[in-house]
Amino acid sequence: MATMAMRRTAVSPLRRQESRAGLIFILPWLVSLLVFTTYPVLATFYLSFTEYNILQPPSWIGLENYQTIFTEDPAFWKAVRNSAVYALVSVPLKLVIAFGLAMLLNMGVRGIGVYRTVFYLPTLVPPIAATIIFLLLFSPAGGPINSILGWLGIRGPDWFNDPNWAMPALIVLGVWPLGVETLAFLAGLKEIPQDLLDAAAVDGAQGWQRLRHVILPLISPVILFNLVIGVIYSFQVFTQALVIGGFNGEPLESTLMFLVLIYRNAFRYFSMGYAAALSVILFLAVLALTLLIFRSSRAWVHYEGGQR
């Protein structure tokens, strides 16, 4: 009791007033978080155990949705495979290209501001517009990509209509807007103390050695950030895949991504419970991957002052 009384008296009226004001200020955000994020997340978990078509109340069916997903739905495994391939290829590709771009943008050449702007611009293009641009670029009917290949004597594929080429084209489309990753790398590169690089140079370290032993370790936290964000986003590819492949992931389900599968079940077949179960699986999978990356980061991410 004495402790509690001391605590009460320890908080000044001004502090309490400030706390109240602070609470009031964040209240709209807090309400929004509870109503539009927390509730839907909890509802999704609940609905995943139900049969629910919007029109009738949800009815509890236990684990049936999960059982169907894992044992009777070939589209699920197709979407898992497509999403995994997309993530495995696009994330490393994006990291490497964004890092390379950041290295270039970190050079003190004239007009560097223009270059930075140009490389960031694709990030600002809405996904639908970007997808349509790529459909035109990759069009077999006079699209620039196939025209260039034609000049080189190569018959370009029918990119988005060929099941063998649709995914690579989708990955190229996904890698295109890498402004955010590049900026993050650039910020990391700017933080590297010049004296460290100079000291390495004095010790005889050449370009590759400086990159390998100085730059990469120092920007490893940025790599971790970009990797985690990249993996999360790569499993959330939706607009581009839907525009290109429709609900069925055409051609031949080669562009059927996990989010399209969820959307198809939820808003085309109105199997909300089933879609909720798919969402839960996606959530758990991404969570597991993220935890795995964080766990592995202990071995390869270096923080200032030696903290990991």
Add this chain to the structure above:
Amino acid sequence: MTTRRGARPYRLTRRQMIGSGVAGGAALAMLGGSGRLPGLTLNHAAAQEQTALRFWVPPGSPLYCEVQQEIAADYAALDQSIRFEEVQCLPGETDDYFQAILAAIAAGNPPDGMVIWDTPVSLGARDALVAIDDLMAASEHSQVEKWPEGLLASCQYEGQTYGLPVTAGLYGLWYNPNLLEEKGIPSGRESLPKTWQELRDLSKEFTVWDGDRLVSAGFVPNNGDFGAFELPIWSALNGGQLYDAANQTYTIDSETNIEMMDFMVSWIDEEYKGDIALVRSSAGWGGYVTEDGLPPAFQAGNQAMLQQGSWLMGDFAAEVEPVFDNWNIGDHPVGPSGESSVSGFWPNWMAIPAGAANPEAVFGYMDYMSAVGVEKWFNAIPDIPTNADAPAVLPQGVVESRGEEFAQEIMAFWDTQAEMSTAMWTSPVQGFANDRLGQAVERILTKAAAPAEELAAAQADCQAELESLLGDQG
């Protein structure tokens, strides 16, 4: 649950209409302010005694939306007991519209009535629509016998009727008489091939390749883009069916359907280098510009025949300048196991959502639309009236380009097609089945799977989905 009218295959054929629908719908929404269209509100003084109706229309072209509002205004002028609080042409695509309808029904705030491009069966099976049998029986124009049987079947589920197929696009075999005459074939429709084999034999006469580019063709099996929408017609032409509504059973992997797909595959092998991708990358074979921007071969005089809907009457010269204008249409040829020609359709259904506030009042409007309003509709967009009481109408574009006599003759032809239409759109899991069948056909045509094996897989999936729904209801 939904069908794919707004999805890929539909955009291929009527994308101009859909594309402009977004802008048109948005403009109308802006016009309507809070979703109400003041221009349609009549007799304000007497408004309190009137029944206020809310009516929704799918995202069509601005012209489509405009004519829907005009017809509603005409009806409100005739029937002083009602007024239209809104006639809203919703923006977006068909699936967005469908979602809006279901959300409104779930929220307990549906419109009183609506036009839908999705089969009423799948909605009715989920208790999303009001059964209208009693209203039909007591109506002036909408009794059961006033509708072609095949078309009305698309609204019936377990003995109840959930919508009216007020207008429909009907399918036929379009042909270029000039090309046929060049081969010494008379241009009358009676000279068209009567069987699939005859069609295939004649088609060969027109096939010209330039390397891997198909320069001209007689007939490309289902326009090279074998979607699921027309599949019930081809199945029926071969004496089969995909879905047995009476017994609530899918019959996708029946012998006649396997034979149908085997026939198509062997045709592609024989005439089209076994590679449907080459065919697709050469031109548009469906009478419309493709998504890749390839112009239609039919209008360019490089395709003798194609299967297409009656809406092509209005769209024939919409996207490109045709090199000929004396097109004609004939019956579908019959498959090896078939006995007689059939046709198929894609209706504009009118229906009353569950929870609608004024079902009787809005049914009056639906009844009016079926027999009277459709004339104005047809004059703007040539979707063919299907009700027996609907007036004889002629497509003005055809009258102007081909003369009244031909227009009358072609409308008589469509009437015949309506009567010989096979049952379609009768499955309560139509949207799922369309998607799955589309996948199956694509896999077969691209040689990713053999017909028997793939149709069996599609059969299992569709039947499982159906039984899941029926089980939920049970």
